[in-house]
Amino acid sequence: MNELELVDQLRKMSGRSRRGVIRGIGDDCAVFRPKTGEDLLLKTDQLIEAVHFPKSMPPETIGERALARALSDIAAAGGDPRCCLVALAVPRKKSEQWILAFFRGLLGLAGRTGTVLAGGDLAHDDKVHCSVMVVGASKRGKALTRAGARPGDRLYVSGKLGKPWDQKIEPRLALGRRLSGKATACIDLSDGLSLDLHRLCKESRVAAQLEYVPIVRGASLERALHGGEDYELLFTLPPHVKPLAGTTRIGAIVRGNAGTVWFEGEKLPPRGYDHFAG
Amino acid sequence: MNELELVDQLRKMSGRSRRGVIRGIGDDCAVFRPKTGEDLLLKTDQLIEAVHFPKSMPPETIGERALARALSDIAAAGGDPRCCLVALAVPRKKSEQWILAFFRGLLGLAGRTGTVLAGGDLAHDDKVHCSVMVVGASKRGKALTRAGARPGDRLYVSGKLGKPWDQKIEPRLALGRRLSGKATACIDLSDGLSLDLHRLCKESRVAAQLEYVPIVRGASLERALHGGEDYELLFTLPPHVKPLAGTTRIGAIVRGNAGTVWFEGEKLPPRGYDHFAG
Numbered sequence: 400m401n402e403l404e405l406v407d408q409l410r411k412m413s414g415r416s417r418r419g420v421i422r423g424i425g426d427d428c429a430v431f432r433p434k435t436g437e438d439l440l441l442k443t444d445q446l447i448e449a450v451h452f453p454k455s456m457p458p459e460t461i462g463e464r465a466l467a468r469a470l471s472d473i474a475a476a477g478g479d480p481r482c483c484l485v486a487l488a489v490p491r492k493k494s495e496q497w498i499l500a501f502f503r504g505l506l507g508l509a510g511r512t513g514t515v516l517a518g519g520d521l522a523h524d525d526k527v528h529c530s531v532m533v534v535g536a537s538k539r540g541k542a543l544t545r546a547g548a549r550p551g552d553r554l555y556v557s558g559k560l561g562k563p564w565d566q567k568i569e570p571r572l573a574l575g576r577r578l579s580g581k582a583t584a585c586i587d588l589s590d591g592l593s594l595d596l597h598r599l600c601k602e603s604r605v606a607a608q609l610e611y612v613p614i615v616r617g618a619s620l621e622r623a624l625h626g627g628e629d630y631e632l633l634f635t636l637p638p639h640v641k642p643l644a645g646t647t648r649i650g651a652i653v654r655g656n657a658g659t660v661w662f663e664g665e666k667l668p669p670r671g672y673d674h675f676a677g
Numbered sequence: 678m679n680e681l682e683l684v685d686q687l688r689k690m691s692g693r694s695r696r697g698v699i700r701g702i703g704d705d706c707a708v709f710r711p712k713t714g715e716d717l718l719l720k721t722d723q724l725i726e727a728v729h730f731p732k733s734m735p736p737e738t739i740g741e742r743a744l745a746r747a748l749s750d751i752a753a754a755g756g757d758p759r760c761c762l763v764a765l766a767v768p769r770k771k772s773e774q775w776i777l778a779f780f781r782g783l784l785g786l787a788g789r790t791g792t793v794l795a796g797g798d799l800a801h802d803d804k805v806h807c808s809v810m811v812v813g814a815s816k817r818g819k820a821l822t823r824a825g826a827r828p829g830d831r832l833y834v835s836g837k838l839g840k841p842w843d844q845k846i847e848p849r850l851a852l853g854r855r856l857s858g859k860a861t862a863c864i865d866l867s868d869g870l871s872l873d874l875h876r877l878c879k880e881s882r883v884a885a886q887l888e889y890v891p892i893v894r895g896a897s898l899e900r901a902l903h904g905g906e907d908y909e910l911l912f913t914l915p916p917h918v919k920p921l922a923g924t925t926r927i928g929a930i931v932r933g934n935a936g937t938v939w940f941e942g943e944k945l946p947p948r949g950y951d952h953f954a955g
Contacts, residue, residue, distance in 0.1 A: 403876070421716060422822060425880065427750040427864055428718035428813065430820045433711040438699060440706040443762040443810055445800050450766075472705040484721040486764075486808040488728075520808070522723050530764040530798070530808035532721055535706065542708045544700060586705055598681070602703065 402521060405495055409502055413509075413516040418481045419536075420515045429517035431482060431534060438542055440478040440535035444469040448527040452565070458497050459504030461527065466505045467568035468589065469533040470512060471630045474571045475587035477543040477579030478535030482517040483509065485531050488524035505531075512572060541579050543634070548584035548603035552635040554650040555642065560592055561618025564628040571632045577643060578634055585634040591627040591671020597658050598669075599633060606655025609662040613647045624662075625670045680799060683773055687780055691787075691794040696759045697814075698793045707795035709760060709812060716820055718756040718813035722747040726805040730843070736775050737782030739805065744783045745846035746867065747811040748790060749908045752849045753865035755821040755857030756813030760795040761787065763809050766802035783809075790850060819857050821912070826862035826881035830913040832928040833920065838870055839896025842906040849910045855921060856912055863912040869905040869949020875936050876947075877911060884933025887940040891925045902940075903948045 410424040422430035433439060446465040448454055456464075466483060473480050485505065489498060502516070509516055514533065537543075557571050571587075578585055586599045592612065600607050614623040635652055642648060653661070660667040688702040700708035711717060724743040726732055734742075744761060751758050763783065767776060780794070787794055792811065815821075835849050849865070856863055864877045870890065878885050892901040913930055920926060931939070938945040 403879075422820070426822050426824070427753040428720045428756065428820070430754070430815075430822075431717045431719055432817070433715075433717060435713060437711075439709045439711060439717075441709055441760070441762055441795060441810075441812065442706045443764045443796065443798050443808070445764045445766060445798050445808075447766060447800060447802050447806075450800060450802055475705040476708070478706065482719070484719055484810060486721045486723045488723060488725060488806070517719060518721065520721050520723050522725060522728060524725050524728055524806070525803070528725075528766070528802070528806050530721070530723070530810075532719075532762060532764075532808075532810040534719065537708075539710070542700070542706070544704050544708075546704070601681075 405498065408499065412502060412506055416515055418513060418515045420482050420517045423515065423517045429484065436539050437536045438539050440473055440476045440537060440542060442469050442472040443530055443532040446529045458500035462501035462504030463508045464568060465529045465531045466508050467570055469531045470570035470572065471568060471587040471589065473533055473535035474575035475543065475585050475632055476535065476537060477541065477575045478537040479576065480512050480514040480533055480535045482515040483531055483533045484517060485519035487519065488522040488528040490526060491523045537579060543579060543582055543585040545584055545586050545599045545602035548599060548605050548635040548652045550605055550652050550654045552583050552637055552652040553648055554607060554635055554652060555646045556613065556631055556633050556649050557646050558631040559613040559615040560629050560631065561615050561623035561626055562629050568630045574632055581640055582634040582636055585632055588629040588631045588633050589627060591625045593624050593660065593667050594669040594671025595633055596660050600660060601658035604657040605652050606659040607650055608653050609650040609660055609667060611649050627671050683776065686777065690780060690784055694793055696791060696793045698760050698795045701793065701795045707762065709795065714817050715814045716817050718751055718754045718815060718820060720747050720750040721808055721810040724807045736778035740779035740782030741786045742846060743807045743809045744786050745848055747809045748848035748850065749846060749865040749867065751811055751813035752853035753821065753863050753910055754813065754815060755819065755853045755863065756815040757854065758790050758792040758811055758813045760793040761809055761811045762795060763797035765797065766800040766806040768804060769801045815857060821857060821860055821863040823862055823864050823877045823880035826877060826883050826913040826930045828883055828930050828932045830861050830915055830930040831926055832885060832913055832930060833924045834891065834909055834911050834927050835924050836909040837891040837893040838907050838909065839893050839901035839904055840907050846908045848908065852910055859918055860912040860914055863910055866907040866909045866911050867905060869903045871902050871938065871945050872947040872949025873911055874938050878938060879936035882935040883930050884937040885928055886931050887928040887938055887945060889927050905949050
């Protein structure tokens with residue numbers, strides 16, 4: 400199978416659903432028609448063999464995970480996914496069946512979340528390297544950001560923290576949409592509670608008091624605080640807004656130096672996963 | 678410098694120009710506000726060390742080239758670039774100065790073409806691996822595609838072919854915009870005339886008669902036909918449309934099997950650069 404045949408096959412697999420995609424796989428660019436009154440949310444994320452996943456991970460799982468990570472950011476912005484582009488490099492010895500299995504995994508999640516595979520780029524490299532770019536949509540001016548938390552807001556998280564790093568990712572898209580127009584700030588927990596809460600506070604120019612950490616069975620507090628790969632939503636609600644089902648109140652936003660997180664009477668260092676920590 | 682500091686630095690370097698980017702670097706998603714009556718053009722492209730460029734290439738050149746390749750596809754769609762996302766993986770031993778130099782190169786071209794750096798993702802890997810995603814815009818329904826060429830149309834190319842593979846890429850954005858509403862089909866020559874003309878003809882369900890190949894000084898006909906990395910535009914105009922300055926007529930669209938290209942009395946095999954040719 401050469402590239403033209405592979406692209407033809409992917410075009411067939413990606414199906415007919417449009418979601419604003421006027422022209423998809425098979426041209427120089429994909430063409431997307433936005434709806435009036437919507438802002439678009441853009442996110443790119445990398446998934447690299449031996450960095451983000453082991454060589455032994457099945458291609459279906461890699462494909463699903465690559466899309467899921469980017470969708471988690473769309474969820475954090477309160478958005479609705481529309482389409483994605485996928486840049487994939489694979490070793491020359493991988494069969495076309497491997498590539499098709501990768502896309503089957505990715506397209507399974509794409510189908511469940513209404514995300515159209517609109518295009519991409521294929522190359523050969525020494526190991527598997529994937530970048531997924533997702534386009535989502537939200538009502539004009541309603542995208543959730545990290546920047547709106549205010550002292551007095553209450554801090555919540557979905558689910559429990561400290562999951563095994565290879566647990567299936569379920570992007571919290573339904574919750575994100577419910578938070579749109581309610582939450583003052585939101586971020587997805589990809590790099591660990593301590594680092595991601597620090598980021599939210601820094602962008603909002605506030606501090607936080609962390610009071611409680613919901614931990615998955617068998618995980619340590621250390622892992623729940625700093626482990627990353629949870630893909631839950633961390634968000635803030637003003638005091639008058641009722642908590643949402645399935646979420647846990649874990650603290651409050653307070654005045655203080657931008658980015659400071661207090662926990663058990665001490666400053667919590669932002670020690671989550673930082674690719675570029677010196 | 679850790680990731681937070683590096684991202685802060687990139688945010689400063691990316692400047693204040695908006696181009697519809699309501700929220701850029703530093704949040705889970707970038708937020709982009711489309712203009713009414715516009716379609717968006719989406720393109721992603723990979724640039725990999727030891728595959729697309731040698732280890733010795735300076736970071737500024739890699740950064741510029743990574744963006745230029747994606748902008749060439751926006752040009753082929755007759756679009757106007759708006760913003761880009763950059764997923765970059767670099768070896769741990771590269772300094773932050775290397776990364777900042779990469780982005781200086783990229784942002785130089787971004788500034789000249791009105792492309793805002795709206796976000797991205799940084800990771801460590803064994804070697805440099807970059808994916809750039811560009812969002813462009815065109816008037817609703819006016820995006821050029823590969824699919825509209827008709828028998829009787831004339832075939833044109835910008836510039837001359839067979840360039841050295843590492844020549845500076847000048848995306849033909851001004852030409853692309855002039856072609857919008859005039860050309861019946863357009864593609865950028867990234868993989869070689871023989872393969873890209875085959876693709877244009879296949880999508881348009883027509884054949885082509887290639888009559889003349891403009892060759893850069895010192896290059897062979899073989900290289901001009903099959904070499905790739907030219908980043909010129911190949912396009913078709915109906916017979917009544919006047920040729921555009923700086924472009925060369927190289928043949929005509931004819932009836933025939935979809936994708937067939939005739940040259941010097943024989944079928945020209947699509948032999949350009951195909952990452953996945955068996």
